[in-house]
Amino acid sequence: MDYINNYIEENKDRFLEELFGLLRIPSISSVKSHKPDMYKAAEYLKNLLLESGADKATIFETEGNPVTYAEKIIDPKLPTVLVYSHMDVMPVDPIEKWNTEPFEPVVKDGKIWGRGADDDKGQGMMHFKAFELMVKTNTLPCNVKFMIEGEEEIGSPNLGKWAEENKEMLSADVILVSDTAMFGADTPSITAGLRGLAYWQVEVTGPNRDLHSGLFGGAVANPINVLCSMIDQMTDENGKVTIPGFYDDVLEVSAKERELLARAPFNEEEYKKAIDVEELAGEKGFTTTERTGIRPSFDVCGIWGGYTGEGAKTVLPSKAYAKISTRLVPHQDHKKIEKLFKDHFESIAPKSVKVEVSVLHGGQGYVCPIDLPAYQAAEKAYQDVYGKRPVPVRSGGSIPIISTFEQVLGLKSVLMGFGLEADAIHSPNENFPLEQFYRGLKTILLFYKYYAEIAK
């Protein structure tokens, strides 16, 4: 391991500089005006991968944002690892809650602060620099391909088609992804399952213009009141989703697997304290870990309508809007759920309003078998670096493209995540501990070593 530690020690300032360069690009995929930043990020990654040792690197156009692809084929007979990562990041609102500028990364208190520090520029960089290390020290044990997309945070709408069109180029033995979290800095875990996602925007229209709430209030349906009522009707008093057919395809997890799941380290008091809530809430009959891992959820991600400025404007508004999402579990089909919700939501609308539902985003769930050779290589690598066998977990998050890869490329993905709960991904003050960055880098290096041995 000495050559590894030496190389990291000698190059760590440059590693950080290279990551910071990437973090400074505000590549927010959900905001169209940031499109030029996607190209900047794609170009940056192309050059970075070439300098890191790739034989070739290309920027592919799609109907949406570009994809950066790079590869190094050392011997076609050796196994090939396809690394997936994404260069796009989430929006930064509420911007006023950031303690630093989201796109001016800094190191403070042993952590890298900035949008994308973890998700997924920070985690991606560990792969690029692990690759560099293996190339420069002549220790690369297999072929490596990289695909870094720019639309993960908006549901990868074009990557499936791109993968389909470039199937041969992308041929590999396994996909390696670092875009998830571990239980804790001292409790390694590997995500063996992901929830799917369906995401809608709803628009409720009452009167054709904002009305004076005194003159009309009480006689004309208020679209905010109606929207609140409709949202409230989507779940019942037991925290169950009331959309007819919603649970029909939910994979019921066996009592034995639930028992295993319950062994994962989880401290409810600490969990509540970390997010400062007095009580947790969710579907009756399931634990917190189950509620986020093996059960679907229903969340309003945003709501707006009427007067939201300072003071008291007495208005009966014309419109109310909400962004609504459900997390899905295997085998719920997001396309089916999208339709079930739309039909149901529209069907319960009173005649006093007009309701429009549009699908914004969706993806299937995923399960990775823990006897997969690549999963086992990952397990050994974590064990070496963290001193503990990683726990296989079902994550609540969604990476819709992972199930698409399975369908299109016929490849399983191993989700070697190094994020921590405190990293605040998708939130203000996203960060990534330096220690995780270096431990992750080492774990990835060891993965290649073990995988090459096991896959031989």
Next chain:
Amino acid sequence: MDYINNYIEENKDRFLEELFGLLRIPSISSVKSHKPDMYKAAEYLKNLLLESGADKATIFETEGNPVTYAEKIIDPKLPTVLVYSHMDVMPVDPIEKWNTEPFEPVVKDGKIWGRGADDDKGQGMMHFKAFELMVKTNTLPCNVKFMIEGEEEIGSPNLGKWAEENKEMLSADVILVSDTAMFGADTPSITAGLRGLAYWQVEVTGPNRDLHSGLFGGAVANPINVLCSMIDQMTDENGKVTIPGFYDDVLEVSAKERELLARAPFNEEEYKKAIDVEELAGEKGFTTTERTGIRPSFDVCGIWGGYTGEGAKTVLPSKAYAKISTRLVPHQDHKKIEKLFKDHFESIAPKSVKVEVSVLHGGQGYVCPIDLPAYQAAEKAYQDVYGKRPVPVRSGGSIPIISTFEQVLGLKSVLMGFGLEADAIHSPNENFPLEQFYRGLKTILLFYKYYAEIAK
């Protein structure tokens, strides 16, 4: 009437110029940064009233926005009319829905367009110019006092105290107010009752920061979901407010009065068409006119929380907010209702969130007896100008200060409104028809004539 028509004809361009000067001042009282504009408006009105013939005019400071006061005492033995108006206006959001600049008034299609064109700068200006006409033509038959405040749209928080402190200066026989609407351009009506108002802002806090909806969704209460549910619980399936004690003091209107009310012209199909709704909605057992006139209402005036930008951000937000109002009827006490709501809303909050309720605004309802001499003078004046006896109506709107005047000054107010439903007050594209402006001006002139005769 010739001298009236001649004077108006000769001066009408100047009248409009003077109104436009006032409309150009963006005196939005609910937005603190517009404070300097309140002083501009107060100064503008002071000069205007002096030029119009007042003996003296003064700007009074209050703890909030200034009050412009002016008077002309021609004979202490004659009756005195105290004219009330307000110089502040509502915010202009949603700004993108305006067809013209809100603070750049224009005349188009026979109407004045701009924020305050009706409410209440346009309606106030009719009084100032009617006064000028009487002074300049030596036909003023009684003493006149003007008080024009700058906080009506935020509930007149300081005017009651100011009136109390200036009781003697404000002594009069009746208060005259034009800040309401008529049934239609050819259907004059006088507002004989006003609803009261209570207005709150609520804040629901879930986790201490925005969370990833995949990692936490299903296990942590979502403050938007909770807020929607709490709002939904405030009314039942019959459109009744469920706050315990809410209806305790509601003045039940007799069957006979309800029958009279039903005779007022009202065409439900036209009403629905005007606001483009397929169905009306409200408290079961009451007609539309009753729902806005004699029954309280519950409206969410604004709601916001989570991600409201473009695209699909998968967030479980930390906070959700709403601006909630109820319109009250005689004898509901807004202070009592404010507390009832706050207590109830807080009491139904689940332990998984924190809820804060703050009162933003409130005022009592008001009833004007139709046998009041000033009411009868107003009735005759409308009859002369519009050719029809005006209908006494109970308006759904609130002018909280009117009931305060009754308490503090011991004076009834007569609400000679000339607004029309299509004037879009509080909404984008507020306007005021020129014809209403001139007919209103004449009606006010005749009011003075008849009132001086009746009150003799």
